[in-house]
Amino acid sequence: MQLYHHWQGIKEKHNKIVVGLGNFDGLHIGHQKLIADLVALARKVGGTPAVFTFHPHPLAILKPEKSPLLLLSQKAKQNFFAKLGVEVLLQIPFDRDFASMSPEDFVKNVLHEEMGACGVVIGYNYTFGRYGRGTPALLEELSAVYGFELRVIPPIAIEGQPVSSTLIRGLLVRGEVTEAAKYLGYYPFVEGEVVTGEQRGRNILGFPTANLNIDQTLLVPANGVYLTKVHIDGESYFGVANIGVKPTFNTNNRNIEVHLLDFYKDLYGIHIKVSFTRRLRKEKKFASPSELVKQIEIDILEARAESLKIKE
Numbered sequence: 001m002q003l004y005h006h007w008q009g010i011k012e013k014h015n016k017i018v019v020g021l022g023n024f025d026g027l028h029i030g031h032q033k034l035i036a037d038l039v040a041l042a043r044k045v046g047g048t049p050a051v052f053t054f055h056p057h058p059l060a061i062l063k064p065e066k067s068p069l070l071l072l073s074q075k076a077k078q079n080f081f082a083k084l085g086v087e088v089l090l091q092i093p094f095d096r097d098f099a100s101m102s103p104e105d106f107v108k109n110v111l112h113e114e115m116g117a118c119g120v121v122i123g124y125n126y127t128f129g130r131y132g133r134g135t136p137a138l139l140e141e142l143s144a145v146y147g148f149e150l151r152v153i154p155p156i157a158i159e160g161q162p163v164s165s166t167l168i169r170g171l172l173v174r175g176e177v178t179e180a181a182k183y184l185g186y187y188p189f190v191e192g193e194v195v196t197g198e199q200r201g202r203n204i205l206g207f208p209t210a211n212l213n214i215d216q217t218l219l220v221p222a223n224g225v226y227l228t229k230v231h232i233d234g235e236s237y238f239g240v241a242n243i244g245v246k247p248t249f250n251t252n253n254r255n256i257e258v259h260l261l262d263f264y265k266d267l268y269g270i271h272i273k274v275s276f277t278r279r280l281r282k283e284k285k286f287a288s289p290s291e292l293v294k295q296i297e298i299d300i301l302e303a304r305a306e307s308l309k310i311k312e
């Protein structure tokens with residue numbers, strides 16, 4: 001997959017661009033369906049499946065106070081698009097100039113003249129251009145003017161509830177990771193290099209934990225204890241993770257730590273991916289470290305029982 005941070009001259013580099021438009025934060029099942037239809041349309045016309053998206057998120061520029069924490073890092077999103085068959089990814093830095101472009105100018109100058117788009121794919125609720133005035137209906141009219149094929153994806157919903165990044169963020173803020181996974185099509189995860197903690201886990205509690213720093217731009221599930229699947233170098237292991245500030249020890253640094261079940265190797269400096277599969281309980285302040293240890297033993301038993309119910 002080729003990555004660009006500009007759209008100028010894309011049509012000289014790629015044949016018959018078929019382009020999907022949107023933010024695609026989280027690449028949930030609605031987005032995945034849109035991308036599948038986009039790739040199919042590109043195949044049909046012998047063209048190139050492409051996505052036009054923004055980074056940073058438009059709200060970070062337009063209304064920073066309303067700007068959401070994101071479901072996927074830029075890198076994770078790129079990898080995901082590539083896996084779904086996207087061949088060209090335009091991650092355009094959003095700015096006020098761009099925001100003030102009319103929908104007609106966007107279609108004429110960017111999609112038609114610079115990108116030579118022969119197909120455009122959007123969702124039913126997509127809006128674009130100044131004041132969000134561009135709608136699927138307007139794009140339909142413009143598709144006749146500029147001669148591109150338009151596909152509008154009807155809402156993908158679960159039990160009548162249309163899937164959206166906003167809905168999923170709300171679930172994660174409440175720690176509802178299993179419910180969020182239904183909409184995402186995968187378990188919510190964090191990834192990164194294992195960093196050194198305070199060695200309390202290993203030395204005082206008897207439960208070594210791999211610590212991950214939290215990327216401040218990403219949405220991490222609510223504080224609490226979770227059953228996780230930990231991916232290391234193509235292998236996966238179950239683990240119990242705590243997200244939080246460890247109130248028992250009066251720290252206030254929020255991080256993620258995971259104790260892997262039946263795993264004894266050193267993980268410092270290793271890249272791991274931690275997928276949250278079940279929420280087990282809230283994070284609590286215990287009267288003493290030994291009270292916490294008793295609870296972690298119970299957490300582990302519960303995690304083992306729950307892990308038997310998880311297939312993949």
Ligand SMILES: Cc1cc2nc3c(=O)[nH]c(=O)nc-3n(C[C@H](O)[C@H](O)[C@H](O)COP(=O)(O)O)c2cc1C
Pocket residue numbers: 197198199200201202205207209211225240241242245246247248249257258259282283284285286292296299
């Ligand atoms: C399964 C699990 C559950 C935990 N639950 C809590 C908790 O409810 N309250 C709390 O203060 N700390 C909790 N912790 C965090 C421990 O306090 C933490 O592992 C310990 O302080 C080690 O920190 P360190 O890795 O920085 O040395 C939990 C840790 C694990 C692995």
Ligand SMILES: Nc1ncnc2c1ncn2[C@@H]1O[C@H](COP(=O)(O)OP(=O)(O)OP(=O)(O)O)[C@@H](O)[C@H]1O
Pocket residue numbers: 021022023024025030031034121122123124125126153154155156157162163164165166167
């Ligand atoms: N449930 C869905 N069904 C079909 N298409 C969707 C669905 N959700 C989003 N899309 C489409 O996918 C593209 C990217 O979506 P976008 O990230 O802009 O919105 P979203 O997922 O609804 O998020 P938000 O909650 O932030 O509005 C858009 O074209 C959008 O219309």
